[in-house]
Amino acid sequence: AVVLGIETSCDETGVGIVADGRLIGAALASSMDEHARYGGVVPEIAARAHLESLVPCVEAAFRQAGIGPAELDAVAVTSGPGLATALQTGLAAAKAYALAWDRPLYGVHHLAGHVAADTLEHGPLPRRSVALIVSGGHTSLLLLGDLARDPIVHLGDTRDDAAGEAFDKIARILGLAYPGGPAVDRAARDGDPRAIDFPRAMLGAGYDFSFSGLKSAVARHVERDGPGFSVPDVAASFQEAVVDVLTRKAVDACRAHGVDTLVIVGGVAANHRLRRVAAERCGAAGVTLRIPSPRLCTDNGAMIAAVGGLLVAAGAPPSPFDLAADPSAPLTRASLTPDRL
Ligand code: ATP
Ligand code: MG
Ligand code: FE
Numbered sequence: 001a002v003v004l005g006i007e008t009s010c011d012e013t014g015v016g017i018v019a020d021g022r023l024i025g026a027a028l029a030s031s032m033d034e035h036a037r038y039g040g041v042v043p044e045i046a047a048r049a050h051l052e053s054l055v056p057c058v059e060a061a062f063r064q065a066g067i068g069p070a071e072l073d074a075v076a077v078t079s080g081p082g083l084a085t086a087l088q089t090g091l092a093a094a095k096a097y098a099l100a101w102d103r104p105l106y107g108v109h110h111l112a113g114h115v116a117a118d119t120l121e122h123g124p125l126p127r128r129s130v131a132l133i134v135s136g137g138h139t140s141l142l143l144l145g146d147l148a149r150d151p152i153v154h155l156g157d158t159r160d161d162a163a164g165e166a167f168d169k170i171a172r173i174l175g176l177a178y179p180g181g182p183a184v185d186r187a188a189r190d191g192d193p194r195a196i197d198f199p200r201a202m203l204g205a206g207y208d209f210s211f212s213g214l215k216s217a218v219a220r221h222v223e224r225d226g227p228g229f230s231v232p233d234v235a236a237s238f239q240e241a242v243v244d245v246l247t248r249k250a251v252d253a254c255r256a257h258g259v260d261t262l263v264i265v266g267g268v269a270a271n272h273r274l275r276r277v278a279a280e281r282c283g284a285a286g287v288t289l290r291i292p293s294p295r296l297c298t299d300n301g302a303m304i305a306a307v308g309g310l311l312v313a314a315g316a317p318p319s320p321f322d323l324a325a326d327p328s329a330p331l332t333r334a335s336l337t338p339d340r341l
Contacts (some may be wrong), residue, residue: 008313
């Protein structure tokens with residue numbers, strides 16, 4: 001199936017076209033720079049930027065794919081979770097296109113999109129897998145079956161900050177550029193990950209996570225050392241604490257559930273140290289590790305098209321045209337169609 005995917009849940013306008021599980025066209029626009037001086041995403045600014053970027057992105061994706069709307073089988077769109085005004089912009093565009101081109105519409109869960117991004121590079125997921133989603137708003141360990149058909153089981157979630165949120169807050173404490181994740185990742189390359197022994201919260205206590213205590217520990221350390229602290233050492237030691245907890249729990253979950261494949265997705269999956277340590281620990285445990293390329297880890301349209309492709313292939317019913325944005329949709333299945341199955 002050939003599916004167009006639209007993603008506007010946050011500050012990235014993403015459009016992707018997927019043909020039989022293969023990415024054939026994509027375009028991305030970001031309003032990130034416009035939010036930088038506010039230190040976080042401003043919903044109204046994001047929504048206006050989506051409005052300006054959507055049509056040019058759709059046209060660019062078609063141009064790259066070398067096809068036209070006539071060759072499309074379906075339109076998929078993120079219907080939640082995310083910023084309400086931002087989601088509504090993408091939903092309105094997707095409905096207009098689906099109606100104009102007379103194609104079915106599929107509402108997709110943003111986090112299922114993050115998972116499906118991996119299939120564009122590494123093929124279909126095995127019958128069972130464990131997924132670690134580490135993004136700006138979420139940190140979850142999931143037990144997956146067939147992404148299009150089976151319910152998604154939560155093994156654990158963060159009790160406070162998401163992993164990406166922790167990176168962004170630590171970057172602010174260290175005076176690094178917005179957005180913080182890539183900046184901390186870069187600074188950490190020149191630091192010693194063992195310089196400071198930051199706390200590993202909730203290790204050995206199930207699959208939930210907590211990062212707010214780590215954030216406070218970093219803030220206290222920086223205050224105590226005054227202007228004399230080493231940014232690279234703090235960045236590397238903080239990053240090590242996050243990566244240590246994430247990878248230990250993910251590999252433990254695979255072992256406990258007899259699953260031999262771990263897939264790590266979401267913006268934080270772009271982190272160099274996380275990729276490295278996860279590869280080492282999965283290798284030692286005999287677990288196959290799948291992580292998409294960095295550009296497919298952060299928000300994009302192709303990941304939404306990928307879910308759409310899986311839903312069409314599974315014969316899932318399309319979403320109704322009165323599909324509404326669901327800013328806090330829980331992740332229980334890939335499609336947000338209310339009456340599915
Ligand atoms: P969600 O998917 O939970 O709704 P989101 O869509 O805003 O949130 P993503 O786009 O998946 O999140 O990821 C963005 C997050 O990833 C930000 O917090 C960013 O700092 C973090 N991030 C991006 N690159 C890196 C990196 N190299 N190292 C660590 N964190 C990173
Ligand atoms: Mg983003
Ligand atoms: Fe995301």
